[in-house]
Amino acid sequence: MKFSRTSQAAAIWLAGLVAVHAAPSFNATTNGTAPMLLRHWPPAAAAALSEMIVRNANQSNYAVFDMDNTSYRYDLEESLIPYLESIGVLTRDSMDPSLRLIDFKDTANYTESLYSYYLRLCDMDEMLCYPWAAQVWAGMTLRELKGHVDNLMALNSSLPVQYWSNETLVDDSVSPPRVFTAQAELYNVLMANGIAVYVISAASEELVRFVASDPVYGYNVPPENVIGVSTFLRNATDGSLTTARRQITDNVYNPDDNLDLVFGPYLNTPATWFAGKWAAILTYIDDWKLPVLAAGDTPGSDTYMQFHGVDVSKGGIHLWINRKDAYYEELQEMIAEAAQGQAENGREVTADKNWVVVTPEEIL
Template identity: 45%
Template sequence: MTFRKTVQALAASILCCGLLASAASAATELKHWPKEARAKIEAMIRANAHQGQYATFDMDQTTYRYDLLDPLLAYMDQKGLLTRETMDPAMKIIPFRDSPEFEGGKENMTSYYWRLCAMHDLISYPWASQIFSGFTLKELKKNLDEMLALKQPIKRQVWDGDKVVTVELPIPRMFRGMQELYAKLRENGIDVYIMTAAHEEIIRMVASDPKYGYNIDPEKVIGVTVLLKDPNTGELTTSRMQISEGRYDQKKNLDLVTTSFLTNPMTWFEGKQGSTIGYINQWQRPIMAAGDSTGSDTYMLESVNVERGGIKLWINRKPGNPVEDKKARWTIEHADKSAAEQNELNMPVTANKNWIFIDPDTIM
């Protein structure tokens, strides 16, 4: 071998080693996960890496701790930006319930929303996204970032039965474990999608903003969708329409105004599974799904491809033994019931397999 070839070979070897070292150092570790759960997740990833697989995740109480729209509504309510006077009249679906016990003698928007929640989820879920109509996405992003920067919960007066009480709405806190998991999945060629029953545009402001640590492709955030309006031309659109037409521009959309008009996708309850079929893949099932809500996340979780070793990840809302949590117990019982139904139908029994239940404190 000539001297020149020797030098070239040595240089190539050094470059190769450098690239391998760089790749090794870049590999994300699941440091903020319980040992047993980490081992199962890593095994699933190894078995399905770089094979065109994908995963679907809920956002509120799953990707981060607590809800997002509730404190944002309360924050904008508190600032006087979201009021009965400024709200879209179509969103006044029940009368306000005023009382001298409220500050100023008038029921606030937070209390109004809480009363809708007490009526039925199918009323409150869409309303919580529709109520932000009239604001540009830029205005919503500004208020969202301000709210997330708060160190203390937001206090608001609400009706509790026939009494007016003061409640505290906690500020969402990012799950370090989820930040790690999303990064590791992507490093191994597994696409990460957000499938949320909250306002798609507002959720995207967290999921796809690098400062919050999740780095989700904005096109892969799927949630409750309202029409967006160009204030200059009157043109109506949605991010999902733009994405399907290959002309999505997240930055340009910031000047668009939200409306209260709902359109597909409608991602609450069975809508999550329907939207997975409609907007991700009609036939291929996710290799992992994660959620925290009975009913709303159930269909999505049960759609996991267990035959390929897929994982159903349940994030409890309260700390403690995960399987003793009330919602977790309901989920386990429902999974067993579903498995029995599968067996009766001579179907592969998968509903009660490959569940992992997580204490939220362990992934903070």
């Protein structure tokens, strides 16, 4: 494959990985018609993305994105938990009893926060804390939680937190999500060129939808295209249970009609973390058609859908948000292992092809 925009982009693309560190500026033309602008991306990344979009525009293709730390900076659930604790909305007493998985670690001078409790679950096993963070909203209505998410997103400051790290009590802070301007731009350019955008998140589907599908935040993802950790929702009047995913399948989904439904603690499947992200693509998007772009930031959680789910034959892109050196080093090892596994099993080697890598600072 060869890029026509810049020889620099072509050389980096053919090398397999794109790492860019320049001011964002790029204009392209889609099939000689309306201008396609990726002004907020570094030039080499913009060129790579634009070439892919031009090649795949208006052919029923689609792209998939992780949300936390990929589409916006920071983590929604990990900031919403301490935020709701700080205003007295989320407490031990309000938490569904089924979510008290281990004892709280209290001392004479410290009452453990739910945020600290969540982190200790993560230390034990991510398969404990990932679902817990989606279930802890049980008992709240979608309308109530949407208001809290909007208030969190409007904060201009970080949130103080205390948590246990082994036997040491740590004082720290967490930041609310901050929209990656370049990602919101990319979402809209993809959709304007007939490439559907789906969010595949390991966070609560409804929480992510509150941001990804609200025009205020600029992503403009159709609400039915937001796929995350799904819990059953209860009608407080008649006690009936449903999920957005069931409603979407039955063609009866209207997000506004769900606002007074109550979050429940019971999980729907597939669970959208690790291999479950790839399972969600197969379940809800397409059994066979691969995305032309898969974006992520976390080894393991995002790489199943990236290694298995990018159609490199169409110039598809593995988009990586490089937020930690340690994660990037781990990614390189995983890429090498995946490519070796493909080769050893007689599969086309695609895992090490067409990576575009940017840092969070480059896309804010």
